[in-house]
Amino acid sequence: MSDISPQVAPARVRTRFAPSPTGQLHIGGARTALFNFLYSRHTGGDFLLRVEDTDRERSTDAFTQGILDSLAWLGLTPDEPPVFQSTRAARHAEVAHEMLAAGKAYYCYCTPEELRQMREQAVAEGRSPRYDGRWRDRDPAEAPAGVKPSIRLKAPRDGETVVDDLVQGPVRVANAELDDMIILRGDGTPTYLHAVVVDDHDMAITHVIRGDDHLTNTFRQVQVFQAMGWPLPRFAHIPLIHGADGSKLSKRHGAVSVMEFDAQGYLPEAVCNYLMRLGWSHGDLEVVDRDEAIRLFDIVDVNRGASRMDYAKLTNLNGVYIRKADDDRLTKDVLRRLIHQHDLSVGSIAADRIRTLMPHLKERAKSMLELAQAAAFLARVVPLPMEPKAAAILTPEARLLLRDVAADLAATDFTVPALDAALRAFAERTGRKLGQVAQPLRAALTGSTVSPGIDATLAALGKDEALARIADASR
């Protein structure tokens, strides 16, 4: 490993996203991953993934897979195979013992029960619940029998520890506020704060970008880096995302896990764009695609204040991205949703109709759920299910009108311009406004009162199907 510190000769930027697989990847974690990804790409560096699965009680393989899937969905695939923290326990212990040998750490023979009492007493006396350092300078010869000691960092007691954070600026705390944290448990396993430092060092991470709930823990991590004489990475603590009411984001605020956003019909690029704009901006830019994001994103431009999740704005952006999306891709997604969520069997004829009408369908959808809903009529067969509003349109007079217009349509080429011309001619000949002709047709053709332009809808259905539906509705 190079002994040139990054400050002297900037190393290639390496960032990492380090989730623990104790739940699905949620939207806050997704943004953290995004910022890590964007920063690494912006600087031409690497984006890595480390799975912090050392909490064997709560970590599961299913969650690990879920996180991997979610990242893939978002397009945030790491550049190297993921590192699993649980596989590195021996290395964490090794470093702890190195610190012990160097006099930077010491054995502590306190029992968990003893520590609990220490904390309770401190709180009762109005002091901070900190370890009092009782084994810091005590002779291990006095160790009680039968207690497996933990290893604690021998943290500096005077002066202050400073984190020069790329987002928060310089943040300092008096060392007297920090206690000697445990780096290796009595059973020989590492604690989180220690493992993170060892892994970040060994993975040559240059920039630690994470949620600001880790900010105050960073002081202790810095002390471990310093004890080992390792160069410090740069830190960037980004603010958390809150729910609409300002409290911690949770289930009751709506979708929180990335996979739920997929299920609710959000496009990954819309989610990424929305997430990026939460806490980051570039002038008045709102719609920023991946390439432009990489070009413009810099971690120092991230704001310090927490922001709230606004589903309305996400939905609006989703509409923007749906309109921009490729028609084949949208069709594929809609077909999938029709089969799985609407329980429709979609044959190739229906698929072709959906694909044909997609340029018009996507103009009026804000989510893939809406898009699938709006396309469903193309996959149905007569008799169509009628929405109440559509049924109300099909009055006896409307049915007569349908029979008349059907005759015209039967003699028309089913192309959009020809259909448009035929309908206009029919309306004029019968002294009606176009809308008076279009709405009954729409009801007959779609079973609803909302659809793309009636000419395009007719064309997508094709002459035989369109006439069959009109005939059925005008009976």
Next chain:
RNA sequence: GUCCCGUUCGUCUAGUGGCCUAGGACACCAGCCUUUCACGUUGGUAACACGGGUUCGAACCCCGUACGGGACGCCA
């Protein structure tokens, strides 16, 4: 309780001492467009948390207060 961080329209934000009568976006309201619904378009309502300084001048700098968030585990 102690320590750390934050605070511009309802929300996301622009703003780095004069360009601010505070700009944009979403949402909301009204109009236009129109073959329904969307899209688009025109206009409107709406914010510098509060109090002190510093300065010729403060949304911007400093200090307090209030409110919000986070951290204080042999969890991650």
